[in-house]
Amino acid sequence: MxxxxxxxxxxxxxxxxxxxxxxxxxxxxxxxxxxxxxxxxxxxxxxxxxxxxxxxxxxxxxxxxxxxxxxxxxxxxxxxxxxxxxxxxxxxxxxxxxxxxxxxxxxxxxxxxxxxxxxxxxxxxxxxxxxxxxxxxxxxxxxxxxxxxxxxxxxxxxxxxxxxxxxxxxxxxxxxxxxxxxxxxxxxxxxxxxxxxxxxxxxxxxxxxxxKESVSTGKNSPLKLYYQTRNRVFFMYRNSKHAWLFLGFFLLVSVPKNLLTQVLKRNWLHLRAFLLACQHALITKQSGWIDARNFS
Incomplete structure (x- = not known):
C-alpha cells in the first residue's frame, strides 16, 4: 500500500x-x-x-x-x-x-x-x-x-x-x-x-x-499577554454556554489580580497591554493585528 x-x-x-x-x-x-x-x-x-x-x-x-x-x-x-x-x-x-x-x-x-x-x-x-x-x-x-x-x-x-x-x-x-x-x-x-x-x-x-516555545512573541512579552487575555475572553464568549459565569470571575478576580501584579512589579508595558486587551475584548470587541510597537 x-x-x-x-x-x-x-x-x-x-x-x-x-x-x-x-x-x-x-x-x-x-x-x-x-x-x-x-x-x-x-x-x-x-x-x-x-x-x-x-x-x-x-x-x-x-x-x-x-x-x-x-x-x-x-x-x-x-x-x-x-x-x-x-x-x-x-x-x-x-x-x-x-x-x-x-x-x-x-x-x-x-x-x-x-x-x-x-x-x-x-x-x-x-x-x-x-x-x-x-x-x-x-x-x-x-x-x-x-x-x-x-x-x-x-x-x-x-x-x-x-x-x-x-x-x-x-x-x-x-x-x-x-x-x-x-x-x-x-x-x-x-x-x-x-x-x-x-x-x-x-x-x-x-x-x-x-x-522552542514562544520564539516569535517572547515567553512573557506584552504582546503575548495582550493576545492571551483578549482571546481568552473571545473564546469563552464564543464557546461557553455560561459565559456570564466566566465574565463575573474575569471582572472580579482576573482583572484586579493582573492590575495589582503589573503595578507591584512596575511592568508598565505589560499593564498597558493588559488594559488594552480588556478594552478590546469587553468594550470594542476589536480583533486583528496589534503590533508589538504598541507596547514599546
Whole structure:
C-alpha cells in the first residue's frame, strides 16, 4: 500500500534561521511522500529564492501583510495537495518516524486530529504537552498535561497548534482555522469545531516533537499577554454556554489580580497591554493585528 501524501504547513514570521532549522529536520525524515508549504508572513521575498536542495517539494507563499497565525495557515491550506495536513510551528524540529506514527492514529473515520507529544527544545527530557484538560467554565483556563501516558494514543479535548495532523476531509468538513483570534486560542477553538462534528482528538504518546516555545512573541512579552487575555475572553464568549459565569470571575478576580501584579512589579508595558486587551475584548470587541510597537 502506497504512503499517503502529507502536506506540512508552517508559518515563518521574520525568523529565517529558526525556519531553516525546521526544514533541515524535515529533510532528514525517511518519509518521502510529502510536500512542505512555507508561508512567509509580512514578507515580500521567500527564504529560498535560488531553490534549495531538499528531498521534498517546497512551496513558498509570501504574504505582504501580517495575516496572523490562523490566516497564514489557512493560506497554506489552499495550496496543500496532501491527503493529510500536518501543521507545524516553525520553531519545532522533527525526528524520524513522527509522520508514520501520527498516520497510524487515523485507524477510524472518527479520528479527526492527532498531535505528538511536545518536548522543550532546550530540555528534551521535559514534556511541554501530552494532552490538555478541559477549559474551566469559571476561569476560562485549562492545563497542559505534562506526563507521558503508557497508552499509545490518548484522547484530549484539544490539540496543540504547534504540531497537529488532520486528514484533508476533516478540514473540509470542519472548515478552516478561525482568523478572528489572530494569535493564540485559535487551535483551541478549532478543536471545539472538530469535536462538534463528532470527531475525536488523539495524542500519540510514542513520538515527540521538540518545541522552542514562544520564539516569535517572547515567553512573557506584552504582546503575548495582550493576545492571551483578549482571546481568552473571545473564546469563552464564543464557546461557553455560561459565559456570564466566566465574565463575573474575569471582572472580579482576573482583572484586579493582573492590575495589582503589573503595578507591584512596575511592568508598565505589560499593564498597558493588559488594559488594552480588556478594552478590546469587553468594550470594542476589536480583533486583528496589534503590533508589538504598541507596547514599546
Amino acid at each position: 502506497s504512503e499517503p501524501k502529507v502536506s506540512i504547513i508552517t508559518v515563518n514570521y521574520k525568523q529565517p534561521q529558526v525556519t531553516k532549522d525546521l526544514l533541515r529536520s524535515i529533510a532528514e525524515l525517511s518519509y518521502l511522500n510529502l510536500e512542505v508549504i512555507l508561508v512567509n508572513n509580512e514578507q515580500d521575498e521567500g527564504l529560498f529564492a535560488e531553490g534549495p536542495d531538499f528531498p521534498f517539494e517546497l512551496l513558498e507563499i509570501n504574504s505582504q501583510e501580517n495575516i496572523g497565525f490562523a490566516g497564514a495557515n489557512n493560506l497554506g491550506i489552499t495550496k496543500a495537495k496532501g491527503d493529510y495536513l500536518f501543521f507545524l510551528n516553525n520553531d519545532t524540529e522533527l525526528s524520524d518516524g513522527v509522520i508514520e506514527k501520527l498516520l497510524s492514529g487515523f485507524d477510524s473515520p472518527e479520528i479527526g486530529a492527532v498531535s505528538p507529544i511536545l518536548r522543550y527544545h532546550e530540555a528534551p527530557e521535559k514534556i511541554q504537552f501530552a494532552g490538555y484538560t478541559e477549559i474551566n467554565a469559571w476561569t476560562g483556563r485549562n492545563s497542559l498535561i505534562q506526563q507521558q501516558n503508557v497508552e499509545t494514543f490518548t484522547e484530549s479535548p484539544y490539540f496543540h497548534g504547534a504540531a497537529v495532523m488532520l486528514p484533508r476531509w476533516v478540514v473540509q468538513d470542519v472548515g478552516n482555522l478561525p482568523e478572528s483570534y489572530f494569535l493564540y486560542y485559535e487551535e483551541l477553538d478549532w478543536s471545539v469545531r472538530v469535536r462538534e462534528k463528532g470527531y475525536q482528538i488523539k495524542v500519540c504518546q510514542e513520538v515527540s516533537v521538540l518545541h
